[in-house]
Amino acid sequence: MKRERSRLEDLEALEAFHASVTRRDVLKYGVGAALSLSMVDVLLAACSPAHDNTTASTSKTPTDTLVVAVEGDIDTFDPAFTVGSKPAQTTIQNTFDQLTQYKHADKTVAGVSFTGVDTESIEGMLAEGYSTSGNQVIFTLRQGLTYNDGTPITAQIIEQGYRRIFEAQGISYFLLQMAAVPDPSHIKALDDRRVAITMDAPNLLLMKNNTMHNTSALDIKDVKAHATSSDKWATDYFKKNLAPGNGPFMLDEYVPGDRIVLKANPNYYGTKPKLAKVIQKIVPDAAERELLIKRGEVDMIMVPPVQDLNTLKQDSGLQVLTFPNPRNLFLEMNNKMAPFDKKAARQAVSYAVPYDSILKDVFHGYAQVNRSIIGNGMPSSDFSTWNYNTDLKKAADLLASAGFAKGQGAPPITLTVRADWQEAERAAVLIQANLKQIGLNVSIQKVAFAPFNEQEQGRKLHMWIDEWLSWVNDPWYHMSWNVSSTSPTNYVSYSNPAVDALVSKWTLSLDKEGRIQGSKDAQKLVIADAPHAFLVGPNWNVVLRSNVKGYVYYNDELNRYAYMYKA
Amino acid sequence: MGSTRLLLYAARRLLFIVPVLLVALFLVFALTRIVPGNPVDRVAGPYISNERRAELKHIAYLDRPFYEQFALYLRDLSHGNMGTSYTTAQDVSKDLRQRFPATFELVTYAMLFAIAVAIPLGIAAAIKKDSWIDSVARAVSVLGVSMPIFWLGLMLLYVFFYFLDWLPGPVGRTGSATVFIKPITGFLTVDSLITGNLDLFGQVVKALVLPCFTLGFVAMAPIARMTRAVMVEVLQSDYIRTARSLGLPFRVVVLRHALKNAMIPILTIIAAVYGYALGGEVLVEIIFSWPGMGQYSYNALLSSDFPAIQGFVLLVTLLYMVIYLFLDIANAALDPRVRY
Numbered sequence: 066m067k068r069e070r071s072r073l074e075d076l077e078a079l080e081a082f083h084a085s086v087t088r089r090d091v092l093k094y095g096v097g098a099a100l101s102l103s104m105v106d107v108l109l110a111a112c113s114p115a116h117d118n119t120t121a122s123t124s125k126t127p128t129d130t131l132v133v134a135v136e137g138d139i140d141t142f143d144p145a146f147t148v149g150s151k152p153a154q155t156t157i158q159n160t161f162d163q164l165t166q167y168k169h170a171d172k173t174v175a176g177v178s179f180t181g182v183d184t185e186s187i188e189g190m191l192a193e194g195y196s197t198s199g200n201q202v203i204f205t206l207r208q209g210l211t212y213n214d215g216t217p218i219t220a221q222i223i224e225q226g227y228r229r230i231f232e233a234q235g236i237s238y239f240l241l242q243m244a245a246v247p248d249p250s251h252i253k254a255l256d257d258r259r260v261a262i263t264m265d266a267p268n269l270l271l272m273k274n275n276t277m278h279n280t281s282a283l284d285i286k287d288v289k290a291h292a293t294s295s296d297k298w299a300t301d302y303f304k305k306n307l308a309p310g311n312g313p314f315m316l317d318e319y320v321p322g323d324r325i326v327l328k329a330n331p332n333y334y335g336t337k338p339k340l341a342k343v344i345q346k347i348v349p350d351a352a353e354r355e356l357l358i359k360r361g362e363v364d365m366i367m368v369p370p371v372q373d374l375n376t377l378k379q380d381s382g383l384q385v386l387t388f389p390n391p392r393n394l395f396l397e398m399n400n401k402m403a404p405f406d407k408k409a410a411r412q413a414v415s416y417a418v419p420y421d422s423i424l425k426d427v428f429h430g431y432a433q434v435n436r437s438i439i440g441n442g443m444p445s446s447d448f449s450t451w452n453y454n455t456d457l458k459k460a461a462d463l464l465a466s467a468g469f470a471k472g473q474g475a476p477p478i479t480l481t482v483r484a485d486w487q488e489a490e491r492a493a494v495l496i497q498a499n500l501k502q503i504g505l506n507v508s509i510q511k512v513a514f515a516p517f518n519e520q521e522q523g524r525k526l527h528m529w530i531d532e533w534l535s536w537v538n539d540p541w542y543h544m545s546w547n548v549s550s551t552s553p554t555n556y557v558s559y560s561n562p563a564v565d566a567l568v569s570k571w572t573l574s575l576d577k578e579g580r581i582q583g584s585k586d587a588q589k590l591v592i593a594d595a596p597h598a599f600l601v602g603p604n605w606n607v608v609l610r611s612n613v614k615g616y617v618y619y620n621d622e623l624n625r626y627a628y629m630y631k632a
Numbered sequence: 633m634g635s636t637r638l639l640l641y642a643a644r645r646l647l648f649i650v651p652v653l654l655v656a657l658f659l660v661f662a663l664t665r666i667v668p669g670n671p672v673d674r675v676a677g678p679y680i681s682n683e684r685r686a687e688l689k690h691i692a693y694l695d696r697p698f699y700e701q702f703a704l705y706l707r708d709l710s711h712g713n714m715g716t717s718y719t720t721a722q723d724v725s726k727d728l729r730q731r732f733p734a735t736f737e738l739v740t741y742a743m744l745f746a747i748a749v750a751i752p753l754g755i756a757a758a759i760k761k762d763s764w765i766d767s768v769a770r771a772v773s774v775l776g777v778s779m780p781i782f783w784l785g786l787m788l789l790y791v792f793f794y795f796l797d798w799l800p801g802p803v804g805r806t807g808s809a810t811v812f813i814k815p816i817t818g819f820l821t822v823d824s825l826i827t828g829n830l831d832l833f834g835q836v837v838k839a840l841v842l843p844c845f846t847l848g849f850v851a852m853a854p855i856a857r858m859t860r861a862v863m864v865e866v867l868q869s870d871y872i873r874t875a876r877s878l879g880l881p882f883r884v885v886v887l888r889h890a891l892k893n894a895m896i897p898i899l900t901i902i903a904a905v906y907g908y909a910l911g912g913e914v915l916v917e918i919i920f921s922w923p924g925m926g927q928y929s930y931n932a933l934l935s936s937d938f939p940a941i942q943g944f945v946l947l948v949t950l951l952y953m954v955i956y957l958f959l960d961i962a963n964a965a966l967d968p969r970v971r972y
């Protein structure tokens with residue numbers, strides 16, 4: 066293509082454009098804009114305190130509809146596989162029932178009273194009851210159960226559902242294996258209504274592991290309808306398609322990146338939900354979720370910015386619910402990398418951590434003191450042998466005894482935090498300052514979620530902050546994942562044969578007293594070895610509009626909308 | 633004859649798109665693999681066996697040298713396979729199809745707003761040079777190019793949603809709606825009208841106001857400045873002076889003679905800004921929780937979701953080139969001096 070003058074004209078015009086915006090213009094209008102916008106800021110700031118404390122607007126959503134701002138999109142709709150997305154897990158939990166569930170219980174933990182669950186007390190859900198005999202548990206299904214497409218739920222379907230979990234190697238495969246149910250031959254339909262699960266060794270974990278949403282059984286008819294020659298269990302299909310469920314809600318609509326809408330299941334066998342619809346809007350930014358609930362645009366948010374919770378509490382239109390739980394916030398130290406391959410160096414770090422500042426200045430009181438691998442609220446939690454109160458003198462002495470007096474000879478340390486986690490970054494800054502005082506030079510590295518996970522799982526991180534909450538409220542379940550030297554999630558590569566022996570001995574034991582004492586013994590060893598520093602136990606926080614009722618705290622921290630309603 | 637030449641030219645330009653796409657793809661392919669993190673480790677989690685992890689990497693070609701990975705990606709692409717996203721677990725092409733309408737609707741309305749304001753403002757500023765309206769045009773331009781888009785979006789949200797409560801918050805395309813419709817075209821303003829759902833239409837329009845203004849304001853600056861600069865030059869031309877001395881009405885002189893001749897650079901800048909907006913409205917989508925391609929690509933970047941990042945770059949590059957193709961054709965229609 067030839068152009069005779071047009072290109073030249075374009076250039077001239079562009080030059081004219083650049084020439085027309087002079088430095089004087091930029092300064093003149095820039096300063097003017099900055100001043101005027103600052104005035105807007107000042108005006109808004111002047112007006113905002115009253116606004117912050119008493120939200121003028123009421124809830125804008127219909128009374129039969131709960132609008133929830135959720136943190137992200139789904140990872141998969143396949144119950145057997147979802148591990149990384151709370152909105153996906155919540156959707157599955159509300160659309161599928163399991164064989165059994167925990168009973169509700171009024172609880173008081175760390176001075177906070179709430180309705181939660183008694184994890185030692187299990188009742189029927191799809192099963193009207195169960196009986197245990199030796200190493201076998203027999204579940205008897207309720208009469209007339211159906212999936213929401215009308216297909217009857219029989220014991221044979223439940224058996225096939227479990228078979229799929231094993232064959233496709235979903236996450237619940239590991240949960241069942243941990244409970245001595247190694248393969249699908251251990252799960253049998255005895256007749257149309259009775260399913261038997263046989264353990265290789267009787268244990269207390271099976272019934273707890275089996276309450277998780279990951280054990281939800283899909284209808285084999287749907288699985289077969291979407292199976293392919295290379296994907297016998299239709300795992301690809303169910304990643305993006307929710308199978309017909311049997312829970313109190315049904316999926317009404319899923320718009321990727323925007324919303325997941327649930328509607329009440331009219332044929333639900335249990336107590337009918339009071340809400341007709343639940344709209345889960347995807348709002349990844351915590352500050353925006355906070356604005357939305359303050360203005361009544363949504364009824365419920367989770368994971369609010371911790372530093373704003375005390376302000377939100379003053380708002381008469383809102384309820385701030387905070388749930389102490391056994392979550393561990395760890396300062397992780399790679400036990401295979403210097404200087405943390407020496408116990409004294411790890412202990413030195415444990416003495417140097419400013420625990421009180423992290424509790425008060427980072428979590429503003431919305432966290433509990435945590436002094437052990439087994440946090441407060443989990444059976445057998447024992448803080449009695451922990452003695453790492455912040456003491457920089459002791460820390461320096463221990464560092465010297467490890468051969469790194471005043472940090473000399475210690476390699477530079479990189480403390481890695483996830484870029485999307487403000488609290489971890491703030492805690493890292495406080496830790497960095499204290500470690501500098503004992504001679505350890507720490508640089509803080511922020512990385513995105515994906516590379517963080519990759520490096521953590523590859524045991525490539527040197528020092529980092531992470532958290533762990535066990536969905537099963539059992540000390541040996543928790544320790545199996547975190548301190549057993551063979552655990553795939555023992556990212557610090559901690560290894561103590563005595564601890565391993567205790568894990569082997571007690572994880573599947575039926576001796577309740579022995580398990581408690583064994584757990585205390587193991588905690589003592591872990592505290593002494595200091596593979597991680599136990600920073601705090603952050604609470605689970607939820608903010609609701611004042612007219613929203615019925616929230617029940619479950620250990621998996623997934624919302625159960627069936628109990629919720631609006632006044 | 634002219635139309636044949638035009639078709640030949642368009643065909644040549646279409647062919648030219650291929651090497652440009654290859655270069656763009658190569659660059660993004662290389663960059664995604666230099667950055668630490670790989671999607672298989674993220675998706676697989678800690679629980680699977682090393683054998684299964686290796687198998688997954690093999691399926692995704694991640695166990696092969698870089699050049700082989702690139703060649704295999706091109707082979708799949710030539711069969712219409714853009715790969716499967718690790719974040720959404722479905723075909724990238726399907727992901728992009730689902731999210732494109734949200735982005736296209738937002739960018740199109742933002743551009744219409746920007747053009748509707750910027751061109752008249754630029755013309756007025758050129759006619760009334762150094763007057764108050766010229767100052768307004770300069771102020772808009774300086775603010776548009778200097779104000780960070782995320783800051784503008786957040787401030788608008790704070791004022792018009794949180795403080796004044798006139799417009800919905802950052803909850804995506806449907807604002808405060810609690811009743812939805814099945815998409816027909818994917819453009820919610822259109823779909824809500826087709827289905828006669830005026831309540832939803834109102835919510836959708838309200839939800840569009842702030843993101844469109846945010847994006848439109850930034851897009852407005854270069855268009856207004858370009859319009860002003862070119863119109864000032866054109867209005868000083870001999871033929872304009874001649875037209876005016878012949879007694880033609882000023883409106884006719886400006887709109888029919890001056891503006892038409894000034895349109896080529898203005899169209900060029902509009903095309904550039906439109907292309908930029910399609911690929912660069914990521915921040916706007918994040919701020920307003922807008923379920924479009926921008927947010928998709930942002931999540932893909934955070935998750936090291938290679939196929940999704942590559943698919944996004946491929947589509948945006950393609951769109952950019954198609955826009956420029958249309959621009960050149962439009963230039964030809966406007967300017968008889970343009971030959972092929």
